[in-house]
Amino acid sequence: MNLASFSERASGIQSPVHRLGTGEKLVLGIGLIVFIVALPRGWAAGLGLATAVLLLGVYMSRIPWGEIGRVLLRLEPLALGVSLVAGLGAAGLSGGLFLAAKCNLCILTALLLSGTTPFPELVRAMRRARFPSLLVTTLALMYRYRRVLIDEAERMRRARAARTMTRRRWHVWRMSSGVIGRLFVRASERAERLYGAMLARGWK
């Protein structure tokens, strides 16, 4: 299981784009996405402009093209599928192509943004921008414990599978559900310990 996401691998690179402030990157990235989403059907010039900006951005960010291509490829079935259905229906061929281009450019923008911004930076920017502290705390804790719990789930699943000598579908369902249930119990026990630790460090 590949635990390191694209963002975690790519956001450690040094480049002029990575050095931009998180706030500026967010404004630029979301601005570009809004621009692409708002493009009315048939405005190919707008798409060309967005493509040029994005390709320049990816080039300057020094993120390997293969990395971006791999994530893009994984999302392609959904993007192309919806565009194909739209193209066969009311939108027509040109409409379908336009949708596919729009969707791909938006994904590329999101990848450039997440590939140049470590998630903890995003959380810090949200805290500075006075997002509700409960949401920011939840996001920060989730990012911190995501891998811990994925590890724990994988260990429990493997231990369970080693002791369950069957591959019958129903048994696998029971087993995996048991792991999920146990995982929730462990997560809430960990939350209790965490609360004690937070109090001990003066959290209010």
Add this chain to the structure above:
Amino acid sequence: MHIPDGFLDAKTTLAAGVLAAGALGVALRRARRELPPQRVPLLGLAAAFVFAAQMLNFPVLGGTSGHLIGAVLTAALLGPSASVIVISSVLIVQCFLFADGGIAALGANIFNMAVVGGVGGWALCRAIEKVGRGRGMRIAAAGIAAWFGTVLASIACAGELAASKTIEWRVVFPAMAGVHMLIGVGEGVITMLVLSAIAASRPDLIGESTIGSRAGEKRPGAEGLGSLFTFGLIISMGLALFMAPFASPWPDGLDKSAESLGFADRETSERSIPTLIPSYKMPGIASEGLATGVAGVAGTTVVFVLSWIGARALVRRKRGALSADAAAS
């Protein structure tokens, strides 16, 4: 069900964003007021839990496999407000780290999965639970609600795609609803299995009182009618906006029989009470779809306010009896 960017048009994106922000705001406010401080870290851990639980594969037919979505499971375990925060956080991280679901479409995805699916499923779960008693009934209710929550979320998603004129309603609705009726069966079964696994080792976590649990501690999922009303209003606003334009265009039963029996022409144009919104289309708005949508929102608001006033009046009359009931239990 994660909608990527580019498939929703500007007005749908904006409307869904406003609804999602409203729902998240309500959830955060209620959680800040009602969540005991020792449960604050649980929200983050629960979000990480949903993430990890989605990594476990469940084999389906012919080598394919699916995974848990977890919105109704979270709502059943933590209550609607906490689950909206948890599922929204999961969607934010999925969108940022894995590009699953668009950034501009984040509002639509939060509205579909956390609000319509999660809270809608939770409300249904509470309603079904009342039919019987005991742990088995509660777990079965959560399973049925998980099926409904999944299907409801997919219908909301279909409505948004159709409102954006990306795919026609008559194509996207049967496709999305049909597929998710099957996916929902898996979701329901997993939800029931997980809840019974939790009930076997820590029944207090699913709200059953045990010797160890502190007296007077409220069941986590037991939130008041207030949150049901607020989230209900937000959900029905969304349904009115995204789906009202696609309601059947044919005349309703009375109109049809009036036509076939030949008394349709006797419908007078002058009514004893002047109508505010003739034929469910807001006057003064050029686009027909938009006019129907706005009329839907206006109508929803009016019905909501009336039923809220009605409910308040009824509850006030019975408050004495209710508190006596609570004291006795």
